Amino acid sequence: MFDTQFLIEVLVGGLLSGVMYSLVAIGFVLIYKTSGVLNFAQGAMLLFAALTFVSLVERGTPFALALLATLAIMVALGITIERAVLRPLINQPPITLFMATLGLSYVIEGAAQLLWGTQVHGLEIGVSDIPFDIAGVFISRFDLFAAAVAGSLVALFTLFFRYTRTGLAFRAVADDQFAALAVGLRLPRVWAAVWTAAGIVALVAGLLWGARLGVQFSLSLVVLKALPVLVLGGFDSITGAIVGGLLIGAIEKLAEVYVGPFFGGGIEAWAAYVVALALLLVRPSGLFGQKLVERV
Amino acid sequence: MTTITETTVAPTRLSWLTPNLLGVALLLLLGYGLVPWIGSDYLMDAVLTPFLALALAAIGLNVLTGYAGQVSLGSAAFLAVGAYAAYNLNLRLPSLPLLADIVLAGAIAAAVGIVFGLPSLRLRGFYLAVSTLAAQFFVQWALTKFGWFSNDNASGVIDAPVIRIGSLSFTSATGRYVFSLSIVAVATALTARLLASQIGRNFIAVRDHEVAAKVIGVPLLRTKLLAFGISSFLIGVAGVLWAFAYLRTVEPAGFNLDRSFQILFIIIIGGLASLRGAFIGAAFIVVFPLLLSRLGAALLGSVFDSGVLEMSQRIVIGALIIAFLIAEPRGLVALIDRAVAAARRLRSSQS
Amino acid sequence: MLLSALTTSLDVLALETWAPGTARQVLDTEPAAAPGAQVSGGPRAVLRLANISLSFGGLTALRDVDLDVAEGEIRAVIGPNGAGKSSLLNVVSGLYRPDQGEVWFGDHAFRQVPTAQLARLGVARTFQNLALFNGLSAFDNVLIGLAHRVHTGFIRQLVGSPAARRIEAENRAAAEEVIGFLHLQEVRDRIAGSLPYGLQKRVELARALVARPKLLLLDEPFAGVTLSGKQELAQHVRGARDRYGTTIVLIEHDIGIVMGLSDHIAVLDYGRKIADGPPAEIKTNQAVIDAYLGVAHEDETELAI
Incomplete structure (x- = not known):
């Protein structure tokens, strides 16, 4: 017998955890859109943010102050990365930049744990995980909260990019780097802003993921969850990151529940990748990605 | 990636008779004639054998990434396929000699590599890199999930058989080192030969300008799949060495993403599109942690425990990757070449 | 006539300085090395474009373009920036699929040329931005x-x-x-x-020539080359035709260089072919002067910046 209510519950659970994926993916998209870098260090930044925040709170810093301090540190980190790593690599092929961020992720992970230690920290952000009962379907309160935070973050960024000068510059750079340079936009400043934004996203995602999984090294591995999301949605589309995240979340949960038993479970690790790959073979730039026109 | 080139070995016929060949002969002489007699077991077991296995894996990845320009983040998966395939061939077809097991294991890894290389026909750059991650996760999952691969060991652990060829058995540290050296030497020679042929030129053509390669009539499909196949074959054989000659007991978790990155780092640090680079990079990756731990212990004493060592190792390796990409994208091999050239100039100006 | 005589003598000069002794030889062999041109009943078309149209989204790149290139000739396709020259070459080499029309290589007709088969069909090309x-x-x-x-x-x-x-x-x-x-x-x-x-650029030319193609497509071979380099390269292009009997189609927006080099010139403007004929005719063609020469002047000032 097919249980529709159970299906809905699985689906909603999947969609909500998908929001968490979207949140990580947005950090990627921001940077990719403006500088063509697939920032593998996004996961490490997330770990760094969460670990810094937790350690500050554990050492008795008030919640709000810790949040501000971490924010400041993330902004500084973002600007430093732009200065020290990306600026010297300007005009290099994208894959070189990617490998540089791979190195960067090692540096940040190492530094975070050298600084704050390797033990697992619990993170309490004041939202309980007691499920809601909505028309017979149980929904996690925490998931809803996370979805709300992600939603407002996206709204905030949208407003920012639509109505501020920096936002306008960001869009211009995303559209055409050379043209943006030609009209006198200073790319490094835009990039610094973008890395700052990515740092903020990393902080928010780090806190939410940290509250869910505990703050530990494996937190940086959420980057691997975000990659199929990006592939599915296209590396350069915020809409794609959101839709992709929701899709991957839903597919993962549905596959685990309905397909997993045939394989003995554990297919969460790669189901998302297989789905993303299958889509790629049909649409090589993802669902919302810009089609690349090859110029010769 | 297009700017990364091997300057010293332009594959022309004359280069066979250069000092390069002499150098290789000298190294082999050292490797066979001197090291087994004077090297300690520790040196051969903990340094040279893993160095050889990693160097071979790096050569494999270099064929794919350095020469053919297809980035892969799933090398460890093919190490694992090689190791587990050889284990099962040895277990289930006991009549086959071990050398045949090794070659077949490489072939199986090549087949798996070709399957995961199929997306490369449509995907490029990051999209392809992400798709090779699928290989990484899938293989690791399958080896843990299906007991058959590990002869029903609960956690997928396998114990390597004794390496025996004919009546010779290679059980001692020296024996396993000599065995690895022989396999790596033969595999490297064959790879060098292949890279100097039309196939090697096709690889570079696909890497440097895919459209032009297509116009000229380089078969893109065949060339890319061949790169995946050869690369996975070499990495698969390296996996056999890793499992049979070095660790002797392996589990799927040992072939994780960090291992894949390690091999990628070897070729970035050593030098992309260079066979020497693979060896130099592998030597660096093996020796560097040992040096760092000695140095750390000497400078900081007991504060420098294994946790601190691991973290500082990560930081230094990561920073080195960035530094090399910025300052010398052609890796250590280019630095060494430049140092040698400078030394020669100095000598000639003095005389 | 004066122009062509001038460029020829310049070519000889250039060749003499580059490789003494070879210029005479190249000039001597010229008539014999283009056998197709002598066949009675008109030369066979090595390349023929029939009614090619191509658009990207709403933007028309090519509109009903016909082109016949005879064996052994050097055919220039010129036009201001954005006239559709590159699109034309990309259609011929199969990188773009035209919305309508056919590409003929000898007796083979294609809706879209199979790029991977290009070399086997005896067609080679170079690229505007070096593709070594x-x-x-x-x-x-x-x-x-x-x-x-x-x-x-x-x-x-x-x-x-x-x-x-x-x-x-x-x-x-x-x-x-x-x-x-x-x-x-x-x-x-x-x-x-x-x-x-x-x-x-010369290595790229060599790469295209090594297979002795029947048809050689050159995509702005003179772009970014110095003036003396241009003369030298022009000599190599002509030499390639003379030595190997290769039919050559080259696109170019520098009108001066192609006048002396090509047997026929086709002119594109806004994706349409507005003229097609020998250099002397093109030079006096009013439509070309209106559409192209005025713009070419602007191009020069553009280049000066």
Whole structure:
């Protein structure tokens, strides 16, 4: 017998955890859109943010102050990365930049744990995980909260990019780097802003993921969850990151529940990748990605 | 990636008779004639054998990434396929000699590599890199999930058989080192030969300008799949060495993403599109942690425990990757070449 | 006439300074080396475009373009920036699929030319922005122009079977010949990416020529080349036709250089062919002067910046 209510519950659970994926993916998209870098260090930044925040709170810093301090540190980190790593690599092929961020992720992970230690920290952000009962379907309160935070973050960024000068510059750079340079936009400043934004996203995602999984090294591995999301949605589309995240979340949960038993479970690790790959073979730039026109 | 080139070995016929060949002969002489007699077991077991296995894996990845320009983040998966395939061939077809097991294991890894290389026909750059991650996760999952691969060991652990060829058995540290050296030497020679042929030129053509390669009539499909196949074959054989000659007991978790990155780092640090680079990079990756731990212990004493060592190792390796990409994208091999050239100039100006 | 006489003498001069003694020889062999042109009943079209139209989204790049290129001729396709020249070449080499029309190579007609088969069809091309394989030596770049002739599998290449060795030897000989012809011996072992721009252009020409193509497509071969380099390159292009009987289609927006070099010139403007004829005719064609020459003037000022 097919249980529709159970299906809905699985689906909603999947969609909500998908929001968490979207949140990580947005950090990627921001940077990719403006500088063509697939920032593998996004996961490490997330770990760094969460670990810094937790350690500050554990050492008795008030919640709000810790949040501000971490924010400041993330902004500084973002600007430093732009200065020290990306600026010297300007005009290099994208894959070189990617490998540089791979190195960067090692540096940040190492530094975070050298600084704050390797033990697992619990993170309490004041939202309980007691499920809601909505028309017979149980929904996690925490998931809803996370979805709300992600939603407002996206709204905030949208407003920012639509109505501020920096936002306008960001869009211009995303559209055409050379043209943006030609009209006198200073790319490094835009990039610094973008890395700052990515740092903020990393902080928010780090806190939410940290509250869910505990703050530990494996937190940086959420980057691997975000990659199929990006592939599915296209590396350069915020809409794609959101839709992709929701899709991957839903597919993962549905596959685990309905397909997993045939394989003995554990297919969460790669189901998302297989789905993303299958889509790629049909649409090589993802669902919302810009089609690349090859110029010769 | 297009700017990364091997300057010293332009594959022309004359280069066979250069000092390069002499150098290789000298190294082999050292490797066979001197090291087994004077090297300690520790040196051969903990340094040279893993160095050889990693160097071979790096050569494999270099064929794919350095020469053919297809980035892969799933090398460890093919190490694992090689190791587990050889284990099962040895277990289930006991009549086959071990050398045949090794070659077949490489072939199986090549087949798996070709399957995961199929997306490369449509995907490029990051999209392809992400798709090779699928290989990484899938293989690791399958080896843990299906007991058959590990002869029903609960956690997928396998114990390597004794390496025996004919009546010779290679059980001692020296024996396993000599065995690895022989396999790596033969595999490297064959790879060098292949890279100097039309196939090697096709690889570079696909890497440097895919459209032009297509116009000229380089078969893109065949060339890319061949790169995946050869690369996975070499990495698969390296996996056999890793499992049979070095660790002797392996589990799927040992072939994780960090291992894949390690091999990628070897070729970035050593030098992309260079066979020497693979060896130099592998030597660096093996020796560097040992040096760092000695140095750390000497400078900081007991504060420098294994946790601190691991973290500082990560930081230094990561920073080195960035530094090399910025300052010398052609890796250590280019630095060494430049140092040698400078030394020669100095000598000639003095005389 | 004066112009062509001038360029010819300049060419001879250029060739004399570059490779003393060869100029006379090249000029002497000119008539004999273009056999197709002599056949009665009109030369057979090596390349023929029938009614080609191409658009990107709403933007029309080519509109009902016809073109007949006879065997052994040098045909220039000129036009201001954005006239559709590059699109035309990309249609001929199969990188774009036209919305309508056909491309004929001799007796073979294509809706979309199969790019991977191009070399086997006897067509070679160069690219506007250099498309050398930067990691290979100049010699290997030329050698790889024969990639389509290597049909031995990788095992045979690995062990060096007789067939593999024979093909390799033949190809090397052919590459040596072209290297010699284009005077690239001195740089043959240099990594292509490290060569100066003009030499890279010549290596690319050699790579396209090594397979002795029936049809050679040159995409703005003179762009970014110095004035003396242009003369030298023009001489090489003509030499290639004379030596190998290759039919050449080149696109260019510098009208001066093609006047002396080409047998026929087709002019594109806004994706339409507005003129097609011998250089002398094109020079006096009012439509060309209106559409092109005025713009060409602007181009020059553009270049000056």
